[in-house]
Amino acid sequence: MPYAQYFNGQIFPNDADLLKTNDLGLLRGYGMFDYFRTYNGVPFRWDDYWTRFANSARSLHMAPPLTQDETADILADLYKRSGEAEVAFRFVLTGGYAADSVTVTQPNFLIRCEPLPKDNPTSLREGIKVLPYDYVRDLPEIKTTNYLHMILQAGEMKAQGAADLLFHKGGEISELTRSNVFLFKGDALITPDRNVLNGITRRAFLELAAPHFDVQVRPVLFDELINADECFTTSTTKWAVPIVQVGEHTIADGHPGKRTVFLRELFLKVVEEWGS
Amino acid sequence: MPYAQYFNGQIFPNDADLLKTNDLGLLRGYGMFDYFRTYNGVPFRWDDYWTRFANSARSLHMAPPLTQDETADILADLYKRSGEAEVAFRFVLTGGYAADSVTVTQPNFLIRCEPLPKDNPTSLREGIKVLPYDYVRDLPEIKTTNYLHMILQAGEMKAQGAADLLFHKGGEISELTRSNVFLFKGDALITPDRNVLNGITRRAFLELAAPHFDVQVRPVLFDELINADECFTTSTTKWAVPIVQVGEHTIADGHPGKRTVFLRELFLKVVEEWGS
Numbered sequence: 001m002p003y004a005q006y007f008n009g010q011i012f013p014n015d016a017d018l019l020k021t022n023d024l025g026l027l028r029g030y031g032m033f034d035y036f037r038t039y040n041g042v043p044f045r046w047d048d049y050w051t052r053f054a055n056s057a058r059s060l061h062m063a064p065p066l067t068q069d070e071t072a073d074i075l076a077d078l079y080k081r082s083g084e085a086e087v088a089f090r091f092v093l094t095g096g097y098a099a100d101s102v103t104v105t106q107p108n109f110l111i112r113c114e115p116l117p118k119d120n121p122t123s124l125r126e127g128i129k130v131l132p133y134d135y136v137r138d139l140p141e142i143k144t145t146n147y148l149h150m151i152l153q154a155g156e157m158k159a160q161g162a163a164d165l166l167f168h169k170g171g172e173i174s175e176l177t178r179s180n181v182f183l184f185k186g187d188a189l190i191t192p193d194r195n196v197l198n199g200i201t202r203r204a205f206l207e208l209a210a211p212h213f214d215v216q217v218r219p220v221l222f223d224e225l226i227n228a229d230e231c232f233t234t235s236t237t238k239w240a241v242p243i244v245q246v247g248e249h250t251i252a253d254g255h256p257g258k259r260t261v262f263l264r265e266l267f268l269k270v271v272e273e274w275g276s
Numbered sequence: 277m278p279y280a281q282y283f284n285g286q287i288f289p290n291d292a293d294l295l296k297t298n299d300l301g302l303l304r305g306y307g308m309f310d311y312f313r314t315y316n317g318v319p320f321r322w323d324d325y326w327t328r329f330a331n332s333a334r335s336l337h338m339a340p341p342l343t344q345d346e347t348a349d350i351l352a353d354l355y356k357r358s359g360e361a362e363v364a365f366r367f368v369l370t371g372g373y374a375a376d377s378v379t380v381t382q383p384n385f386l387i388r389c390e391p392l393p394k395d396n397p398t399s400l401r402e403g404i405k406v407l408p409y410d411y412v413r414d415l416p417e418i419k420t421t422n423y424l425h426m427i428l429q430a431g432e433m434k435a436q437g438a439a440d441l442l443f444h445k446g447g448e449i450s451e452l453t454r455s456n457v458f459l460f461k462g463d464a465l466i467t468p469d470r471n472v473l474n475g476i477t478r479r480a481f482l483e484l485a486a487p488h489f490d491v492q493v494r495p496v497l498f499d500e501l502i503n504a505d506e507c508f509t510t511s512t513t514k515w516a517v518p519i520v521q522v523g524e525h526t527i528a529d530g531h532p533g534k535r536t537v538f539l540r541e542l543f544l545k546v547v548e549e550w551g552s
Binding site: 061092093 | 336
């Protein structure tokens, strides 16, 4: 078994028939997750991801059933079994099995080791189109498993040649379905401060940008976005992908901006040297 | 195996390790369900439940992988295996297994045959307290698996001696976490028309009430509720449970109302004769 998963104390192949069907994550959407990757075989910003995961769990009145160190040992084991140079890890913590389909007793804790998604060099080089979507995530600060709208709109995105949705509500933007959003107006780098997931890659970019730009973390209007000089989105797997089209609105000249490319180069240097 | 479940073409014991962990219901909350019960061994209003289930599935761009007749045969099989006089059935349809944790290819279809929840005669006799909760369900007309708030608030409900949450938003009430809400003002029977699940038991009560009361299906204000003469909630398993307390507000004299009891008696007659 190359890619393997940890579930409640044991290791299984990733395609094992594993979960009983009265799990509260399945039946009631009572679950949260996290997702991160290795660089040079070392989990990127593991302390940050662990802290976020544990905080999200606590917000749902659950606790990870392992310590950070115990979990790190499992990651090392799963990484070794994969035989791959780089992998992704997906944590899932649900309310566990419930005889009455309501009451949390013992959470289920799953760690899947997965292949990295394929790079999309065209997105990086040419940028992506996103569709504005009137929505704000419920409990945005918690990484729950509720991604229904993303999947519901998959057909519409494909039909319109869009790579993702951009959530906005009451004239204010928040985030994409699985990634944060930034814009440049001149040398001001601006990203929303509310109704967003506290992205670890977002944090890394804010740190890298601080010495070079006027960083502003604050409410951001949809109108600011469509009048930006540059726009991009950050995530664990995407780094910084330029956004060049928002629905019918073209951002600036419709090409990736030079400040975005500059920041991505800084990030690239960090991950190339990660773990050394 | 007394209680058994159908999953993608086969029958398994209810506690089987069954589901692979890349199911989109588990990972992304992309799933919907339905739940109904037998009276005299015959599924109650099966055509209505099936129609609602199939409509909900279509709203999520999925289709039940079986016809209504094929499904009815499975229900009969599961009922027989249970050896019980009365059972409940839970349908769950998810986006299925996804290698990329995003793309729906082949939905997973699960039918669990379950014991009925225990009756709660105290609730019926004395009525229940509910907590007002500022929330409106996302896609309320679809019976998705998103019940996160219900479970999140379980501790608070317990602490306050409440049996459920009453959702309200902008001064308007919608529903409880898993059941519809009605109120009486004099001989007017009033229930919200929007932001609610189209409950089958709700429909049955509306039909039973029509010859006797002035039935009004329309937006309902929170203020109307707390000034009602009677209030009750309907669901598959609860029939009509009186609501006598909404947070700090006592409904009328704090006792179940006579019209509520009258309607419940009518419903009781229907289910006693069901299937004959």
